Amino acid sequence: MMISDGTVIKIKDTSPPGHIRTPKYIRGKIGVVERCVGVFENPEQLAYALNANSYSLYRVRFKMTDLWSDYLKDSDDTLDAEVFEHWIEEI
Amino acid sequence: MPHDHHDHDHLSPSGHPYRQDNDEPLTYWQLMEISVRELMIEKGKFSAPEINQQIDLMDSRSPADGATVVARAWMDPDFKKRLLENGASAAEELDFEIGPMHLVVVENTPKIHNLIVCTLCSCYPRNLLGLPPDWYKTKEYRSRAVKEPRTVLTEFGVSLPESTVVRVHDSTADMRYLVLPLRPESTAEMSEVELRKLVSRDSMIGTGVIQEI
Amino acid sequence: MEKIKNPEQRWHDMGGFPAGQIDKAQHDFAIWEKRVDALLSLSTKKKLFTVDGLRRALEDMGADAFEKMTYYERWIAAINQNLIESGIYSIEELGNKMAEVKKRGETYGAAQEGKS
Numbered sequence: 001m002m003i004s005d006g007t008v009i010k011i012k013d014t015s016p017p018g019h020i021r022t023p024k025y026i027r028g029k030i031g032v033v034e035r036c037v038g039v040f041e042n043p044e045q046l047a048y049a050l051n052a053n054s055y056s057l058y059r060v061r062f063k064m065t066d067l068w069s070d071y072l073k074d075s076d077d078t079l080d081a082e083v084f085e086h087w088i089e090e091i
Numbered sequence: 092m093p094h095d096h097h098d099h100d101h102l103s104p105s106g107h108p109y110r111q112d113n114d115e116p117l118t119y120w121q122l123m124e125i126s127v128r129e130l131m132i133e134k135g136k137f138s139a140p141e142i143n144q145q146i147d148l149m150d151s152r153s154p155a156d157g158a159t160v161v162a163r164a165w166m167d168p169d170f171k172k173r174l175l176e177n178g179a180s181a182a183e184e185l186d187f188e189i190g191p192m193h194l195v196v197v198e199n200t201p202k203i204h205n206l207i208v209c210t211l212c213s214c215y216p217r218n219l220l221g222l223p224p225d226w227y228k229t230k231e232y233r234s235r236a237v238k239e240p241r242t243v244l245t246e247f248g249v250s251l252p253e254s255t256v257v258r259v260h261d262s263t264a265d266m267r268y269l270v271l272p273l274r275p276e277s278t279a280e281m282s283e284v285e286l287r288k289l290v291s292r293d294s295m296i297g298t299g300v301i302q303e304i
Numbered sequence: 305m306e307k308i309k310n311p312e313q314r315w316h317d318m319g320g321f322p323a324g325q326i327d328k329a330q331h332d333f334a335i336w337e338k339r340v341d342a343l344l345s346l347s348t349k350k351k352l353f354t355v356d357g358l359r360r361a362l363e364d365m366g367a368d369a370f371e372k373m374t375y376y377e378r379w380i381a382a383i384n385q386n387l388i389e390s391g392i393y394s395i396e397e398l399g400n401k402m403a404e405v406k407k408r409g410e411t412y413g414a415a416q417e418g419k420s
Contacts (some may be wrong), residue, residue: 002335019363020317021264022263025313026321037265043264050280053274066319067320076256077241077256077259080261082261109334113335114412117412117414120335123381123398124336128339131387134392145346146339150338189317212359213375225331228320233319234318235323238319261319
């Protein structure tokens with residue numbers, strides 16, 4: 001799976017226990033792929049000294065007003081976070 | 092060159108003596124540090140000089156390194172282009188080792204202000220700025236920078252017009268971030284060496300801006 | 305007993321948590337803290353464990369440790385956790401070493417003497 005820049009995507013809304021690098025505040029939120037930054041080993045496996053799968057890592061841009069209901073109204077401010085492909089749902 | 096002068100008269104990068112910890116009662120965690128270090132040396136995993144060299148390497152890194160990169164980018168449009176495309180390889184042109192972490196440089200413009208945070212831990216562009224300031228690792232900064240960045244910026248003395256777009260970058264995985272601050276218009280005549288001195292640590296994290304002179 | 309407010313957002317996943325004013329006080333790092341930092345850098349450089357292993361151990365130490373231990377106290381605890389798990393030394397070896405080091409003196413300076 002290769003997602004091209006500018007694609008509108010959704011972050012999976014799930015919260016399994018353990019070491020996760022997808023912060024809660026972006027889970028279930030809609031964002032836009034800003035760019036793919038390469039392929040990296042999955043931290044969810046590295047954290048437990050397991051052999052890790054390699055996954056594409058994307059910088060995803062969110063509108064602040066989509067993340068926080070009480071954010072400055074009509075603001076164009078954004079939040080970028082790095083998200084691994086297995087946390088991304090195409091919509 | 093190995094040496095072992097890491098005692099209490101050694102000066103920190105800020106020019107201050109290290110905290111006088113050597114003469115205070117040994118804590119449990121200090122006892123653990125000594126024990127782990129000695130076990131690792133006995134097991135042949137690390138050598139004592141190697142540990143001192145690693146400390147020297149970290150001590151040698153400071154915001155002056157980031158400032159060197161920024162000043163070059165201000166002076167050399169081609170370098171700036173390469174820096175924004177691939178931060179790590181551009182920084183390596185200036186002999187700064189970025190290591191396994193990748194560097195994303197984000198550019199401030201009159202219309203865009205960037206701010207760096209790590210909400211999950213304390214990821215920081217150590218290779219270009221040295222160790223992070225204490226506030227960068229606090230719950231207060233980590234919690235609020237992504238939700239109310241404008242209020243956080245005000246606390247740091249940065250007031251932006253509402254028309255400026257704020258872009259916050261949460262270092263959640265393998266990227267590290269550096270802000271390329273806006274060059275003050277009044278510095279047009281300054282040399283690259285003079286420019287370096289203007290570039291503050293906070294301006295490269297985004298919690299500061301560089302004032303007109 | 306205080307209940308965990310929201311198990312879906314773990315304590316370290318702080319983005320958006322309510323929090324007060326940022327304290328900008330700064331301290332210079334003590335030599336023992338720099339040594340902890342160096343132990344981590346060398347461990348990951350030599351692939352003894354990963355920075356994700358460090359973070360996992362820190363996260364599992366819980367919010368209480370974040371409030372009550374300093375940054376590098378948490379780090380040495382998490383580095384040790386990973387090194388024990390990797391099998392490089394055992395808890396027994398560490399215990400013996402800690403007893404030996406403790407006997408050398410009552411200050412950090414005295415206890416670390418002669419070895420580093």
